[in-house]
Amino acid sequence: MKIKLSFIIVPLIIFSVFYSIFFLSSRLQHPEKLLIGTWEEVSWTYEKADSYNGKNHHSADYIDEVIKHEISKDLVIHKSEKWTFSGKSDLYLHKESGEDVHAKWRLKGRGHILKMLYDDGQTIELYNIKELTEDKLVIHFENEIQARGIVKIEFKKVK
């Protein structure tokens, strides 16, 4: 009798825990929904760099345009000031020249990795999402050119 009772109680407990988790998570803001919209670059900083211009830097430093150009020269995000994420996984990088670059975006892990797949089907860029709120987005990527360390790009939502 005890065994039969446990066979009923155990699935019930598991089901109720699952139900509560998914009920609560559905009421919270989903990272994919938060990301949709147009984001404008506010700043580029770098953190955890061991040496920059001959000095040791332990705190975040702002990156000027020359260094930004050097760091991002191998990345497609280079010279993009506005990023538009659409609900259909499309990402448009609006460049200074007025030209747009298209990519597909996906969130991975627990919503902390932003994956971008460009139209050539080969180029993939991965960024760590450090902060995502309704009006602020902070992404990190590792860099070993010039400013060795973690580059932090901060955005504000404009649309």
Added chain:
Amino acid sequence: MLKKFSHTRSNLDNIKLGVLTAFTAGMVNVSSLILFFSFTSNVTGHYAILAEEIAKGKWFQVFIVISWIFLFFAGSFLSNFIVINGKNVSNYISHSIPLVLEMICFIYVGIYGVYYYQETLMETEMLVAILLFSMGLQNGLTASISNFSVKTTHLTGLTTDLAVHLSMITQKEYRDNPAIIDKIKLLSSIAISYLTGGIIAGSITYYFEFKVFFYVSFSILLVLFYDASTTYLKLLFRKKRGKIVKK
């Protein structure tokens, strides 16, 4: 490998079980890291992430990580539940059910990944959850039937135990103790096997992607078939031989 329980198991039984299941765990962990950017065979990291997300107030991520940890817990719970409630039926059958469930999880992830995966976050979270559940099933089973000697996904504990036992054999009295030597053989073979599985998965996942999970289920099938062959096939041959002798 599967049919014996607790103290009736030899060290060789534990090594065979540990090597094959740790190989699977290593493959699953590295494949899920490449495909989903998330670990699935260890929950220590998830506890650290949970604490970090709570501290940052990222409640969506908190619920996701809690559900992942709960899934691993549920897998281990279900495994031992089946083992202790199925003792009166047959050791082989009750010890095989968690592995069959694990195999179903891998096949499901493989089929879903190959044919339906659109890379949405919800899908990623669900597939990671299924893999964590399967790893919980496996770890629960191996720990339960081996009297907690074999834990194939718990590398933190394993590394600690291995270090402790290796430091013990620096003294002669412990070196002469066969139990300690057996334990070192078991722990090191599990560690090597986990690493091998991880390296193989790391090399082939970029090429095979979700199909890797079909190969992982094949290694579970090997564990099931090995025991079936040593139990039921032997019985079958004996019966046939008996009939021939009677004739």
